[in-house]
Amino acid sequence: MPDFNLPLPQLIAVAVLPILFAITVHEVAHGWVAKQFGDLTAARLGRLTLNPLKHIDPVGTVLVPALLLLLKSGFLFGWARPVPVSFENLRNPKRDMIFGFRLFSPTPFAGSRNHSCTWAGSAS
Secondary structure (H helix, E strand, C coil), X not given: CCCCCCCHHHXXXXXXXXXXXXXXXXXXXXXXXXXXXXXXXXXXCCCCCCCHHHCECHHHHHHHHHHHHHCXXXXXXXXXXXXXXXXXHCCCHHHHHHHHHXXXXXXXXXXXCCXXXXXXXXXX
16 A cells, blocks of 8 residues: 655655546546447547546545545545436447446446546555
């Protein structure tokens, strides 16, 4: 587990950048799976990109983790902006939600309407 008592440049290099990359890839994967099953909503909104700025939620990706670090809470928690999925655009919504999102997305919770990418780690 990363040592969160590192100097700021090292903390950014070993913790912040990998987490930011992981949540970006995670959210793009949701949009890609939706696209494979017929929903082009994420693609049309420019969310199928590895640009992390498109996926950062100001509160969940910046404010909450920063506060937890400043308060030395012992853990980190946060989320990204969820990629929009319009279930009406899926070719077969029931099947696609079961077989597409639940089996082929990066997490088993990918089909939830309120899904957000959550991450946690020890900050001790």
